Amino acid sequence: MSFDRNSPYNALPPLPLELTDEWAARVETRRVLKEVIVASRELAELKGAGGAIPNQQILLTGILLQEARLSSEIENIVTTNDELYRANAGADLFMQASPHTKEVLRYREALWHGFQELSRRPLGTNLFVDIASIIKDQPMRIRDLPGTRLTGNDGRIVYTPPEGEERMRVLLGNLERFIHTPTGGLDPLIKLAMMHYQFEAIHPFTDGNGRTGRIINILFLIDKGLLELPVLYLSRYIISRKTQYYESLRRVTENGDWENWILYMLTGITETARDTRNMIMSIRDLMDAMTSEMQEKAPNVYSKDLLELIFEQPYCKIRFLENRGIARRQTASKYLKALAEAGLLHPVRSGREIYYINTRLIDVLAG
Numbered sequence: 001m002s003f004d005r006n007s008p009y010n011a012l013p014p015l016p017l018e019l020t021d022e023w024a025a026r027v028e029t030r031r032v033l034k035e036v037i038v039a040s041r042e043l044a045e046l047k048g049a050g051g052a053i054p055n056q057q058i059l060l061t062g063i064l065l066q067e068a069r070l071s072s073e074i075e076n077i078v079t080t081n082d083e084l085y086r087a088n089a090g091a092d093l094f095m096q097a098s099p100h101t102k103e104v105l106r107y108r109e110a111l112w113h114g115f116q117e118l119s120r121r122p123l124g125t126n127l128f129v130d131i132a133s134i135i136k137d138q139p140m141r142i143r144d145l146p147g148t149r150l151t152g153n154d155g156r157i158v159y160t161p162p163e164g165e166e167r168m169r170v171l172l173g174n175l176e177r178f179i180h181t182p183t184g185g186l187d188p189l190i191k192l193a194m195m196h197y198q199f200e201a202i203h204p205f206t207d208g209n210g211r212t213g214r215i216i217n218i219l220f221l222i223d224k225g226l227l228e229l230p231v232l233y234l235s236r237y238i239i240s241r242k243t244q245y246y247e248s249l250r251r252v253t254e255n256g257d258w259e260n261w262i263l264y265m266l267t268g269i270t271e272t273a274r275d276t277r278n279m280i281m282s283i284r285d286l287m288d289a290m291t292s293e294m295q296e297k298a299p300n301v302y303s304k305d306l307l308e309l310i311f312e313q314p315y316c317k318i319r320f321l322e323n324r325g326i327a328r329r330q331t332a333s334k335y336l337k338a339l340a341e342a343g344l345l346h347p348v349r350s351g352r353e354i355y356y357i358n359t360r361l362i363d364v365l366a367g
């Protein structure tokens with residue numbers, strides 16, 4: 001059956017719920033199985049590294065924001081770290097933030113929502129709809145009208161997803177079952193790659209499918225117990241190999257080339273698990289270094305809570321110290337000034353507010 005980029009790919013095959021010899025030959029190749037071992041090992045190390053940071057919120061602010069920023073960049077939604085952290089530091093600043101910055105923060109919110117919902121309901125169509133709706137900031141529904149197409153940079157159509165709401169529901173139902181069945185012991189990382197292709201090929205929404213799909217990847221790893229927190233930085237890899245990403249997806253559709261696609265994703269998991277773990281270690285080292293520095297240069301100000309706060313809120317303000325019960329307003333202000341004088345934070349005025357920026361942490365997060 002031939003594939004035509006210009007007409008809806010209604011013949012998109014469902015994913016296997018049992019591992020036939022034919023499927024096994026396509027997706028469990030020797031090269032794939034070798035890479036699965038490497039990627040699983042890196043992922044296990046990342047899972048372990050999360051525990052190296054005392055307060056998990058620290059990882060979530062930093063890494064989630066970076067993942068949100070880079071995933072959105074794939075869609076050419078570009079924002080600077082400065083804008084992003086500022087907008088993250090207060091509702092007033094969020095209102096003033098550029099639409100792109102807001103969009104990035106919505107990605108973070110969608111990922112966080114998905115993560116929390118996982119303990120309540122299965123990773124499936126309803127949750128996909130939620131995630132897409134948060135990303136797009138409007139109620140999204142499974143496409144029921146024709147006309148969605150994927151075009152390349154030159155405007156040429158590269159892919160036309162299937163059409164017809166009923167067909168879409170059936171495909172999504174199959175995808176959901178695939179996510180939750182063992183498929184003859186097929187390794188979850190291979191399943192992750194297959195699931196991501198299938199989600200993008202179904203392309204259930206009119207927009208936001210790439211970002212929704214990348215959030216689902218992380219949620220899948222958590223659902224399978226391969227990751228504890230949504231901290232894998234997979235979008236950094238994808239954005240640095242975007243052409244290959246598109247190309248590899250296309251080759252599954254056009255040539256049935258699963259091996260190349262699965263290897264692409266496995267390499268991504270290996271590299272980003274390693275990068276994310278290194279980042280966690282760097283954050284931990286920086287926390288140690290800044291603890292010593294604070295104890296030495298501002299001993300009256302040092303507390304574990306304050307140190308953790310400037311890692312949780314790299315754009316810190318007096319209000320945050322008050323909210324955390326670290327100090328009342330005047331004292332809080334003195335504390336932050338003292339940390340600035342000691343060279344630990346950088347004060348920046350913005351309207352009536354002064355932000356004390358943990359620039360060293362921002363540098364680590366920006367990689």
Ligand SMILES: Nc1ncnc2c1ncn2[C@@H]1O[C@H](COP(=O)(O)OP(=O)(O)OP(=O)(O)O)[C@@H](O)[C@H]1O
Nearest residue numbers: 074075159200201206207208209210211246249250
């Ligand atoms: N040939 C293809 N077949 C299936 N899916 C594809 C193909 N090429 C790209 N895609 C997927 O489509 C996504 C783009 O779809 P869409 O615009 O709905 O998502 P988005 O989140 O708005 O964009 P982006 O992923 O660029 O951030 C890509 O990120 C990729 O995951």
Ligand SMILES: [Mg+2]
Nearest residue numbers: 075207208209
């Ligand atoms: Mg788009």
